[in-house]
Amino acid sequence: MPRKGMKTLNWFSPKHSSATDMNSPSTSPFSSPSRFAFSPSRPSFSEAVIDRTIEMAEQMITKWDPDTTTFAKVTSVFYENRKEAKDFIKYVNNLHKAMHFHASENSRSDKLVRAQSLMQIAMKRLQKEFYQILSINRALLDPESISTVSSRTSISTRSSTSEFNIEDDDIDNRVAIAGESISEVEDISNIVMADLRLIAECMISSGYTKECLQIYKVIRKSIIDEGIYRLGVEKLSSSQVHKMDWEVMDLKIKDWLNAVNVAMKTLFDGERILCDHVFASSDAIRESCFTEISKDGAMILFSFPEIVAKNSKKSPEKVFRMLDMYTSIVEHWTEIETTFSFDSESAIRSQAMTSLVKLGESIRMALAEFDTALQKESSKTTVAGGGIHPLTIDAMNYIILLADYSYVLSDILGDSPPPAKSSLPESYFGMADSDESPAPVISLRFAWLILILLCKLDGKAKHYKDVSLAYLFLANNLRYIVVKVRSSNLKYLLGENWISKQEGKIKKFASNYEQLGWSHVIQSLPREPNSSISPQQVKEIFKRFNSSFEQAHRKQSLYVVPNSKLRDDLKVSIARKILPVYREFYNIHRDTIAKERHSSHVIKYSPEDLAHYLSDLFFGPIESGSSSSVESSPSRTIPSQLQ
Structure with a gap:
């Protein structure tokens, strides 16, 4: 549109006049008869302006009337010529402002009828544009992409500070800057969002809010509903859950855990960002629109844990899935309150809280059952070798x-x-x-x-x-x-x-074991190994020791100590109580016994032999297998x- 024409139309811009200014005798440009003399043969200044406005708007609007030409029917003005698309929006906005001003002077003017007809054609065009942009750019307007490139804070800030009319130069500059840090796809997504906002604000300001919202809600609600379905979350009845095998339910819970994470971080977050941006001019519209497109999907998502908690069969092992769901809601609670912050979305927040409460009740019940089962456990089974009991594991x-x-x-x-x-x-x-x-x-x-x-x-x-x-x-x-x-x-x-x-307590148990299991071996050795005793007494001591040691070793070679540190501590402790005394006694009296016949029957073990036998203790029978199995995850x- 020529800049000269725009200067004339700027008389009707909110920047230059208001309802108060026009009615004020001191400020209105139409208040002084000496400046503008109206005559029957000459149209008033306001009529000249409305004529010019309608004439310029008519050229652009009829060009893109989808009912007049095949080209206009199958083509998008925003796709073909962005500059012309911007001019189209400006002409429509100026036409609406001129109609509003002229209606206050002559509500039955033929010009208003003509302008209204053009406005209907323009709105039909914009509805088509709005639908095409939303439909064709579904991938670019994917919630994940939107939530990645934008934040609700930054978009809201831009929405409140940017001018109503966004010039092509502004978009080009923004694209150039954005291109330095974000991908081309993200760049285009921002432009598409800006186009949607321009159309929405034009239609809303022109009185076509219902038509605009109807298109937006149908398309964007289908995206949320489809997203919830693809994430594996479906609406289930109480009877369905009650009859479901736990293996199937467990898979559905896993799907839900993944779904709630994706839904809150991308799906609902992205939709809230897009809705806040497109309808930034009206808080009421943003609220009603986002609530309507998100409520069904959100209620399905957050009602699932409640249904599972109330209707699935209770048992201690299922408590972990309940805890997973409880944790997931808690971790996303801030996002839930932020994304669904509108008053009209209180039902969603309430449903999430109800699920949290029901999960908590189910968890408390499962833990109580575990407590009771543990207290009632009364099996009399023992573990061979004194190893780790299955109950302990x-x-x-x-x-x-x-x-x-x-x-x-x-x-x-x-x-x-x-x-x-x-x-x-x-x-x-x-x-x-x-x-x-x-x-x-x-x-x-x-x-x-x-x-x-x-x-x-x-x-x-x-x-x-x-x-x-x-x-x-x-x-x-x-x-x-x-x-x-x-x-x-x-x-x-x-x-x-x-x-x-x-x-x-472990040390005390180990000490008691040593005392009861090895005391007779320790006591079979003399307290004073180097004392002077007869050869016959030496023989008796060796024979008594041999018998005691063999008896203890035979029995306790079947014992098991799975923990390597405890095992080593026990062997070292036992060896310290036996080997030093035996070695001293052995070294002193070995030669005396060696001179006699059958000495090998008297001195069966050297100190090294004893150390070897002791080192083999606490591994249990060879056929029992490795004791490391008790360290399972x-x-x-x-x-x-x-x-």
Whole structure:
């Protein structure tokens, strides 16, 4: 459009006049009869301007009337000529302003009828343009792309500060700058978003809000609904979930966990950014539009955890999937509140919170069932060689996995009463459990579960007929528990004092084992190896030692100590109590016995032989296999001993 014409039309721009200015005798350009004398033979100044405005707008609008030419019907003005597209928007805006001004002077003017007819044609064109841009550029307007190249803050800032009319030079400059840091696709996406905003603001200001929103909502809602479906989330009824096999449900939960992450970081976020930008001129329109296109998909997404929590069969092993979903909602809660911040979207926020509450209830119920099952476990099975009991392995693996969720468990169990202090002795924690410095509730929960396990192990130790083996069993299992605590989040929940206390108990168990299992071997040696004794007494001592050692070794070569450190500590401790005394006695009296017949039957072992035999202890029978199998990784299954 010629710049001269635009100068004339600028009289109707909000920058140059307002309703107040036009009605003010001192400021209106039409208030002085001496400046503009109207006569029956000469049209008024306002009529001349409206005539000129209609004439210029008519040329552009009729050119792109989709009902007049095949070219206009199949072609997009924004695609063919961006400069002309901008002029089209300007002519339509100026036509609307002129109509508004002229209607205040002569509401029944033929010019208004003609202008209204042109406006209808123009709106039909813009509806077509709006639809084409949204449809053809679905890939460029992909929510992931939009959320990557934009932020709601930056777009909102641009929306509130930019001029209504965006010149081509402005876009070209913006494209040049953007091209230095973002890809060409991202660059084009920004231009497409700017075009949509221009059309939307023109249609809305011209009174065609309904037509504009209808197109936008249909296309963009289909994108959200399709996105939710492709992410693997579907609307399920309570009966469907209740009848579903856990293996199938587990896969659906995995899909949901991925879906909620993608949906909140890209799908809904990108749609909110696009909607905020296109309809930046009206908060009410932005709210109603985004709510309508996102509500169905969001409700399907956030109702899924509630349905699963209320209708899936409860069991301790399923608690981890519930915890995963609970954690996911908590981690995305800020995004949920930010993306669905409108009052009309309170139902979405409420649904997400309801799912959180129902998941929490289901988790508390599953943990209570695990607690009960652990307390009721009463099997009398023992482990050959005093090794790690399956209950210890399964229960600790389960508790360790729970500890990984300690953050959300603190929230879930916060309102639940902690175990009674009388059931958690001070000595168990290694620290005072007073009202002045109480242990955190979540720490008490985990301490309680492990205390139950330790009590069960005490009971199982009583089933060993050999008391020394019972102590070795307790040392093995407590060592296993401490190692697992040290290598997991339990270390931070229970603390170093707790670990130190348990390590002290391990040493006590090991000491009791040595005393009961090897005391008769140690006592078979003289307290004073270098004392003067007869050859017959020497023979008796060697024979007594040989018998005691063989008996102890034969029995305890079947014992197992899976932990290498505990195993080495035990062997070193036993060797220190036997080898120095035996070596001294052996060196002093070996020659005396060697002179006699059948000396080999008396002195069966050299000190080196004893060291070798002791070094082979605690690996168990060769056919029992490697003891390292007890160091298996945690699995998300209910302990087999609790089933």
